[in-house]
Amino acid sequence: MPIGGRSGSGNPSRRSTSTPRFRTVRRPRRPPTHAAHVGAHRQKDGLNYLGLAPRVGRRAGTLLTQVAELAEAHGSRRVRTSIEQNLIVLDIPDDQLDSLSTALDTVDLPSRPSTFRRQTMACTGIEFYKLAIVNTKDRAMTVVEELERRLPNFDTWFTLNFNGCPNSCARIQTADIGLRGQIVTTVDGDQVEGFNVQLGGGLTAQTDFGRKTRGVKVTATELPDYLERVLRRFQDTRQPDESFSAWVARSDDTTLT
Numbered sequence: 001m002p003i004g005g006r007s008g009s010g011n012p013s014r015r016s017t018s019t020p021r022f023r024t025v026r027r028p029r030r031p032p033t034h035a036a037h038v039g040a041h042r043q044k045d046g047l048n049y050l051g052l053a054p055r056v057g058r059r060a061g062t063l064l065t066q067v068a069e070l071a072e073a074h075g076s077r078r079v080r081t082s083i084e085q086n087l088i089v090l091d092i093p094d095d096q097l098d099s100l101s102t103a104l105d106t107v108d109l110p111s112r113p114s115t116f117r118r119q120t121m122a123c124t125g126i127e128f129y130k131l132a133i134v135n136t137k138d139r140a141m142t143v144v145e146e147l148e149r150r151l152p153n154f155d156t157w158f159t160l161n162f163n164g165c166p167n168s169c170a171r172i173q174t175a176d177i178g179l180r181g182q183i184v185t186t187v188d189g190d191q192v193e194g195f196n197v198q199l200g201g202g203l204t205a206q207t208d209f210g211r212k213t214r215g216v217k218v219t220a221t222e223l224p225d226y227l228e229r230v231l232r233r234f235q236d237t238r239q240p241d242e243s244f245s246a247w248v249a250r251s252d253d254t255t256l257t
Contacts, residue, residue, distance in 0.1 A: 049092065052088070057086075059087070134220065176201065179195040182196055202245050
């Protein structure tokens, strides 16, 4: 069929050569959803999947082998990863779900982790990436352990993302708290690993990229104290059912420092 007209339409000069007009349809932004794919969930085919939370996404080869063996022993032959650096075991029969969850807990892959472990993400960092400025994986694991110890009852949905350089592989702009690695000068004039902080980020109808609070640059050793301070203020002053990003949007710089 000739391009621009019907087959056999006669004189080509009479065919339309105008540029097609396209109508732009603006679709509303979806409301916020919390889909970390962690825990036990029903699949459409009646089987189940189990989402697991490795420590800040770190998964050794030996651990993956253990996951594969346990999954196969419980009737599953599919394991996937998620964009949140979690693992997902699919196609689990009902009568195998609890047993598999218990077995995975023993290899440090909980399906019911704390808020901090479930939603903390870290890029590769200086350990394996030559452009990174700071260590991210080890630092993030330390922070998760500290926050679990200091705030054991914190159960609000919350995301914490660590990035080792300006490239934003860990999507710090869309995290509740995004941390970008940089060298920070202390009050004594020493240059040490630290982080630039962005707060209240997201990609929903109610949120935008994270807010940069003037002057907030935290050294790596001070980071647990800073995070605890901000999260306790959030717990103490939040309105009923208020999200962290909504709280950040109405807070002043002093509160977020």
